[in-house]
Amino acid sequence: MGWAALPTLPMRMSDLIHRQILPLGHRPKLMQLQQVGKVFEGSVTALHDMSLAVHEGDFISLLGPSGCGKSTALRLVAGLSTPTAGRIQWEGGKGAGDLGVVFQEPTLMPWATVAENVFLPFRLRGKSLAAVKGEIDEALSLVGLSGFAGSYPRELSGGMKMRVSIARALVTNPRLILMDEPFAALDEITRHKLNTDLLALRERIGCTVIFVTHSVFESVFLSDRIIVMAARPGRVIEEVTVTAPYPRDEVFRTSPDYAAHCQVASLALRRAMGEAA
Amino acid sequence: MTATDLSKAPAANPLTPDREEARRLRAARIDRVAKWVLPALVFVIMIVGWDRLVVWNEIPHYILPSPGKVIETLVKDWAMLFDALLVTLQITLMALAVAVVGGVGLAVLFNQSRFAEMSFYPYAVILQVTPVVSIAPLIFIYVDNRMAGLLLSAWIVAFFPILANTTLGLNSTDHNLRDLFRIYGASRWQRLRYLQLPSALPYFLGGLRIAGGLSLIGAIVAEYVAGTGGIGSGLAFRILEASYRLNAPRMFAALLLIAVTGVVIFAGLSFLSYMLLRKWHESALKRET
Structure with a gap:
C-alpha cells in the first residue's frame, strides 16, 4: 500500500511538477510572515509578533502546547483569517492554486x-x-x-x-502545503506509516510543507526546521534545525541521531512551557 | 529482543459454529420471518374480527358495512371512484411539485440573503401554524379557479417541512469543508452548488416525505371546504356526497383509496430517498453486526 514502494513513474507520464529540493540555506524564499499578530475580539492575543521566512523545499513544523497559536498561524497563512498586526508576503504574489491544505479531519x-x-x-x-x-x-x-x-x-x-x-x-x-495536525486522530501504527510515506512523497515531488503538531517525535522525524512556540500569548520561542539527511525511514526512527534531536526539541519545548507558566 | 511467530498456533475448527453462535443465528431467522408474518397476522385478525362483529350483531350496512361489502362497492363504483382518485391525485402531486419548488426556492433565497430571511420567514411560520381549514374558505372567495384554489390550499400545508428542512440542511455544512472552499476561492454559486445543496439533500428528502403526506391531506381538506360538486370532483367530495345519502360502503371504499394513496406516496418517496442516498448517507447504509 505504501507509495514508497511504488516504481518511479516515467517522466513523460507525469503531470505534476517535480521540484528539486536544495540544501538548507540555499533555498529561494517562498513567503514571509513579518511580525504577524492576531488579537481576537480586541482582548485575547492568539499570536504575538511572529516572524518566519519560508523557503522552497522547507519542511517546517510548528510545535507547541495547545493555545500557542500554531493553528492560528496556519489559518493566517491560509488566508482564512486576517492578521491584526504585521503582514504576510508571498514572493511573486499569491495565485489561486498556490495552497494545498490538510486538516485534522480528512474533510472529504x-x-x-x-x-x-x-x-x-x-x-x-x-x-x-x-x-x-x-x-x-x-x-x-x-x-x-x-x-x-x-x-x-x-x-x-x-x-x-x-x-x-x-x-x-x-x-x-501548490507552492505550499499546510497541514494542521493531520495524523493526530490516527493510531500510532498508521501515523508512523503515513509519516514515512509523506517524506517519500516529498522526496518525489519536492513540496514545501508547514506542519502543525504537538508531538516532538513527529516533528523531528518529519521536518528540517522546527519552530517551537509558547502559549499565552502565542509566540515563537526558538527554532530547532534537524540536520539529519533525507531520506529518513524506520531506521532513522530508531537511531541515536533521532533520539538526540528529540532531546534537543523536548528541551526547547520545556523551555517554552516554562516561560508560559 | 526476540519475537516469536504465533501464526502457527493450533486453531479451533472454524466451520462448526458454537452454541452461542447457533442461538444468535436462530434468533436472527425468527426476526426475519416475524417482520412479515406478524403484521399480516394482525391484519387478517382485524378483518375477520370486523366481519364477525357485523354479522353476529346484524349491523345494517348503512351503519357499518362488512369488509366484503366495502370491496364489493369498490368494484361496483370503480369507474366513479377511480375518476375521483385521479382528481385528488392530480391535485396532490401538483401541490407537492409546487411545494418542492417553493420550499427549496425559499430555502435557498433565505440562505443567500439574511435580509430576505429576516423579512419573510415569520410569514412562512404564520402560514404554517394557521390551520388550512380556516384559510381555505377565504382562498375560495378570492380565487375563482377551483383547481387553483385547491392547489394553493394544499401547497400551504405541504411547503413548510421542505422549507424548514432544506434551510437546516443548507446551514449544516461541514465547517472544514467551508474553509476548504474558501481557500480554493469558490464563488457563492459554487459553494451552493457543490457544497450546500449536496449537504442539504438528506434533510430535503426527510422534508419531502413529510410533505408528500401533507399535500394529500391538504388536497382532501381543501376539497371538503370547496365542497361544490360538478366536474372534476375528488375523493373527499365523493365521501361527503356518500354521507348525505347514508352510503357508508362507498365512504369506506373512498377512504380505503385515500389511505392506500397515502401509503403509496410515502413508499415511493422513501424509495426515491433510498436510491439517492444509498451510496453515501448513514441513513441508507446497512451495518454489519
Missing part, C-alpha cells in the same frame, strides 16, 4: 467519490474532469490509492481517507 465530501474529491480544487477553478484526469490519477497513485478512484469515503479506513485528503492538497501542485 461524503457524497462524492475519491476521484471527485481530489478533483475539487480544479472543479472550483472551472476545469473539466477530462482535462485534469492525468493529474488526479497521478496524485492518487502518489498516495497509493490508484485502485480506489471510484470508492466513496465511507468505504475507506481513517488512514486511507487522510491519504485522499493529502492527494487533494497536492493535486494542484
Whole structure:
C-alpha cells in the first residue's frame, strides 16, 4: 500500500511538477510572515509578533502546547483569517492554486467519490474532469490509492481517507502545503506509516510543507526546521534545525541521531512551557 | 529482543459454529420471518374480527358495512371512484411539485440573503401554524379557479417541512469543508452548488416525505371546504356526497383509496430517498453486526 514502494513513474507520464529540493540555506524564499499578530475580539492575543521566512523545499513544523497559536498561524497563512498586526508576503504574489491544505479531519465530501474529491480544487477553478484526469490519477497513485478512484469515503479506513485528503492538497501542485495536525486522530501504527510515506512523497515531488503538531517525535522525524512556540500569548520561542539527511525511514526512527534531536526539541519545548507558566 | 511467530498456533475448527453462535443465528431467522408474518397476522385478525362483529350483531350496512361489502362497492363504483382518485391525485402531486419548488426556492433565497430571511420567514411560520381549514374558505372567495384554489390550499400545508428542512440542511455544512472552499476561492454559486445543496439533500428528502403526506391531506381538506360538486370532483367530495345519502360502503371504499394513496406516496418517496442516498448517507447504509 505504501507509495514508497511504488516504481518511479516515467517522466513523460507525469503531470505534476517535480521540484528539486536544495540544501538548507540555499533555498529561494517562498513567503514571509513579518511580525504577524492576531488579537481576537480586541482582548485575547492568539499570536504575538511572529516572524518566519519560508523557503522552497522547507519542511517546517510548528510545535507547541495547545493555545500557542500554531493553528492560528496556519489559518493566517491560509488566508482564512486576517492578521491584526504585521503582514504576510508571498514572493511573486499569491495565485489561486498556490495552497494545498490538510486538516485534522480528512474533510472529504461524503457524497462524492475519491476521484471527485481530489478533483475539487480544479472543479472550483472551472476545469473539466477530462482535462485534469492525468493529474488526479497521478496524485492518487502518489498516495497509493490508484485502485480506489471510484470508492466513496465511507468505504475507506481513517488512514486511507487522510491519504485522499493529502492527494487533494497536492493535486494542484501548490507552492505550499499546510497541514494542521493531520495524523493526530490516527493510531500510532498508521501515523508512523503515513509519516514515512509523506517524506517519500516529498522526496518525489519536492513540496514545501508547514506542519502543525504537538508531538516532538513527529516533528523531528518529519521536518528540517522546527519552530517551537509558547502559549499565552502565542509566540515563537526558538527554532530547532534537524540536520539529519533525507531520506529518513524506520531506521532513522530508531537511531541515536533521532533520539538526540528529540532531546534537543523536548528541551526547547520545556523551555517554552516554562516561560508560559 | 526476540519475537516469536504465533501464526502457527493450533486453531479451533472454524466451520462448526458454537452454541452461542447457533442461538444468535436462530434468533436472527425468527426476526426475519416475524417482520412479515406478524403484521399480516394482525391484519387478517382485524378483518375477520370486523366481519364477525357485523354479522353476529346484524349491523345494517348503512351503519357499518362488512369488509366484503366495502370491496364489493369498490368494484361496483370503480369507474366513479377511480375518476375521483385521479382528481385528488392530480391535485396532490401538483401541490407537492409546487411545494418542492417553493420550499427549496425559499430555502435557498433565505440562505443567500439574511435580509430576505429576516423579512419573510415569520410569514412562512404564520402560514404554517394557521390551520388550512380556516384559510381555505377565504382562498375560495378570492380565487375563482377551483383547481387553483385547491392547489394553493394544499401547497400551504405541504411547503413548510421542505422549507424548514432544506434551510437546516443548507446551514449544516461541514465547517472544514467551508474553509476548504474558501481557500480554493469558490464563488457563492459554487459553494451552493457543490457544497450546500449536496449537504442539504438528506434533510430535503426527510422534508419531502413529510410533505408528500401533507399535500394529500391538504388536497382532501381543501376539497371538503370547496365542497361544490360538478366536474372534476375528488375523493373527499365523493365521501361527503356518500354521507348525505347514508352510503357508508362507498365512504369506506373512498377512504380505503385515500389511505392506500397515502401509503403509496410515502413508499415511493422513501424509495426515491433510498436510491439517492444509498451510496453515501448513514441513513441508507446497512451495518454489519
